[in-house]
Amino acid sequence: MSTIAPHLEIRFRGRVIEHLGIDMYQSPVAAIAELVSNSWDADSRKVDVTLPPKIGPGAEIVISDNGEGMTLAQCQGRYLNVGYDRRKDRGDDRTPKGRPMMGRKGIGKFAGFGIARFVTVETVSKETGERTTFRLDATQLIEDSDSYAESQPLTVDVLNYEEADDSRTTQHGTTITLSELSLKMTPNAAQFRTSMARRFLLMERADEFQVNVNEESISESEDVEKIEFSFPSDYADGQLPEGVAVEDGWGVETLPSGSKVRWKFVFYKEPIGEEELTGISVFSHHKLAQRPFLFNLSGGFGGQQGTSYLSGRVEADFLDEQKRDLISTERQRVNWEMDASQPLLEWGQTRVKSLLRIWQGLRSKAKVDAMRKRMTPFSVRLGNLERPERKIVEKALTSIARISSLNDDQFGDLAEAMLSAWEGGRLKGLIDDLSEADTMDAEVLVKILAESRVMSALHAAEHVKSQLNLITGLEERIKKHELENEVRDYIAQNPWLVSPRWETFRVERSVKALVDEVAKEAYGEYWNARMDLVLSSGNQLLVVEFMRPGLKVDWDHLNRYERYVYKLQHATLAKYSEFRTVSGLLVADKIEKATDVLAKIDDMRPRDMDATDWAGLLGRAKKQWEDYFDILFSRAPEDSRMQSLAHASVSDAS
CATH class of the missing domain: 3.30.565.10 (Histidine kinase-like ATPase, C-terminal domain)
Structure with a gap:
């Protein structure tokens, strides 16, 4: 009834x-x-x-x-x-x-x-x-x-x-x-x-x-074929931390507070590139409590480059069993300022830093082993070198093999280029110096060499000086309060001048309609029909929003911007399969220095959203390019042309 x-x-x-x-x-x-x-x-x-x-x-x-x-x-x-x-x-x-x-x-x-x-x-x-x-x-x-x-x-x-x-x-x-x-x-x-x-x-x-x-x-595929190391299973004898038990491939241990955690961390063979997978996720009662992160670690620890290869999960049921709620409403993050969550945060920082150092050692060994196998095609050419020369080149190749960010193809290309350079009598001093490097300080140099097929140190230094000169040009445009569109166009033509990592980015026009649609929806009455600068490189998309001259970023600006990037990330990934990551950058004349505003920016950065003023953005760019120059200068400090470059002002370098 x-x-x-x-x-x-x-x-x-x-x-x-x-x-x-x-x-x-x-x-x-x-x-x-x-x-x-x-x-x-x-x-x-x-x-x-x-x-x-x-x-x-x-x-x-x-x-x-x-x-x-x-x-x-x-x-x-x-x-x-x-x-x-x-x-x-x-x-x-x-x-x-x-x-x-x-x-x-x-x-x-x-x-x-x-x-x-x-x-x-x-x-x-x-x-x-x-x-x-x-x-x-x-x-x-x-x-x-x-x-x-x-x-x-x-x-x-x-x-x-x-x-x-x-x-x-x-x-x-x-x-x-x-x-x-x-x-x-x-x-x-x-x-x-x-x-x-x-x-x-x-x-x-x-x-x-x-x-x-x-x-x-739904599946919980770990892409086993893409994983290089899995912990705690791959701990070597004597490496397993005290107090850790291994159960079905998971580490089980008790925190100083008495709470129990289970964990499994893996390192992929290549950088992951997926926001949902890169970093450590924390679960409580089988449900996500903290989106992937690195336990709020900042720079300055060994093996830091391994963070882009690291993925993991931690089960911490005690987080959801406290009298005071530690998990945000939408279950995306944990309140790490609370006493009850601090032991887990400190444990995570210790465990991540330790595993990154172990990964660095394993990765280096794997590279060296692979290098020795790849040396076979070069054995005849190496045999034609005098013994002291052969020793230098072999040591240089071993030094390159320690650099975990180089994949096998890049290593092979670089090894071929270095052998050819030595045989041709070029860059012998540079390769000799590289063979003596026993730390990772040579990494930036080798990346430059790999990308440029062993360019000369002098030529590379001239290139860096020209980049610095263009940054000065951008600073002048900002000081003159030039129109937003002109500044945007200037960066579109020279995206690498803001950061060396933008070197491969180009203007992306295919997503213009989607960007405009999302911006109009996210900003509502604040939308003024402008188009942000959209850049792409491979499967990465970068959207740069320039605020009008004179405006200061405040809490309301950040909320609208966060919503805009969030919507754009989901809309882009749903429509364009060629893009796997979408990042946003907000640039303004000034950032409000209020504590909550600065804290919100820090909270957004791990989610591929950043906000900065021009002084901060250009200051970081200058520092990165100047560091490159210092490394190059150290390879040929006695060269008169290099000395001339070092003493020249940026404007003279043009």
């Missing part, structure tokens, strides 16, 4: 939905991950996520589980109770099946509003067999927020209600349908599965919890 339920209602200010749903969960993966977490807490054994074949009118995303479901009273008392604390209500942080609960704040249910206008809930109670269907409208909740107070709750549309029926209890579960989607791009199902898997550590419990996306199970 079907009847109409008396009514359901929700009591809160509409602004709450805007903050807890729309503002926090604008990524489909983030939004749906929250709903999957609710299914876990409802003791569901299976969750099916159905993505639409194409975004457009009528497109829907459906999340269906076979959990315990809800009665009508529970819909009112639990689901429509903003901030409902299931742990407190049940007096336990475990589900009836004994699972550690993922939910804590009682607001993840509103995550769907981040990507959809309507959230329709159909639920059948395992306890009574009641079937209840109701719908929430984000527009109504937000726009009507000023028309009712807490004493005047908003009525929720009940589409259907069927009273208790024991025969229906076997159909228990909940289905949530998201409609009138705000997504611009159709989600890629394969990428969606991978991203979902990286948010959960559930594969070990696949027998009791399975998540499918478009009828295929």
